[in-house]
Amino acid sequence: MGEKAIPIFPCRSIELTWDFYRALGFEQTTWQTRPNPYLAVRRGDAELQFFGWKKHDPAASMNMCYITTTQVDALYEAFRGGLREALGRVPTRGLPRLSAVRDMSYGVRQFLLSDPDGLQLRIGQAISDDTRHAPIPEEKVARAFHMAALLGESKGDHRAAARILDRLLRSGEALSPSERLKALVLRADAAAHLEEWPRVRALAAEAREIELPDSSELGDDLGRLADLEAAVPVEGPASPTGGTL
Structure with a gap:
């Protein structure tokens, strides 16, 4: 079986979206401006695709995607460094923003990354075989x-x-x-x-x-x-x- 799911999300501008993900170390795999704006990016085994939609409202976005990794700390530092280089600092509020990295009560070490269009990436690594919420x-x-x-x-x-x-x-x-x-x-x-x-x-x-x-x-x-x-x-x-x- 060779199935693979790749999420597709709206963005206001594929140009701005590409600028953001390029700063995080993603590579561009698809770029299309006509007949409809479309962008695909990849970093390792993580792939995301975007379609341009000027009416998209980042503040109202409920879009999320969970990315699992075996090197959450290295990925966090790579994203943190890329954002600092692109913005001059690590954004901690608003959009885009990067959370702290934390050990969660359900056996995962994770951080949250929100892109300029309000897409929240939850990026985590299992640190326990028990993924139930602890009391x-x-x-x-x-x-x-x-x-x-x-x-x-x-x-x-x-x-x-x-x-x-x-x-x-x-x-x-x-x-x-x-x-x-x-x-x-x-x-x-x-x-x-x-x-x-x-x-x-x-x-x-x-x-x-x-x-x-x-x-x-x-x-x-x-x-x-x-x-x-x-x-x-x-x-x-x-x-x-x-x-x-």
Whole structure:
């Protein structure tokens, strides 16, 4: 059996879409401007196809595609580097945007990438044979982290995520240095989505002041912190999108 499924998505411009995916290391396999705009791209075994539709509304897009990989961290760093080179920074909000990479509660390590037309790629690697959702943690700090990440990334409710983290940070709970760093980075991420740039600056500065006895297991958080710091506008109002290519 030689079947293979390749998804086809709308985009406003195949030129802009190609610019974006080229920055991520994709190669172009099909390019057509007449009679209808059409683009196909490939990176390894991942293939995506697009048709041009000027009426497409990225803000209303519900398009998604899951890509499995055996090298999620290497792919994340490649995409992160490509976006930084193309945009001058890693876009953390708006469109396009790149999430943090995280170990999920269902045995997958993954990140989310949204393209300029609102297509969300979920890119993950299995890290467990058990892909069932683990129970919500009962311990207070772990539960707060779990719920904040769930509400912010999976549901897009960044205000609810911010409230959970604010309660944790103000609770007087004895947080270890690594737990405080994680809480501050998650809260700064929520603030960036809400365009609360002074808050992002303050949270990032507080996170940088933490003395970490061992940062070897905090690479994901420290990398995200650096991306959030770079995303803060130098001056003036924030752009309504994450950037253009």
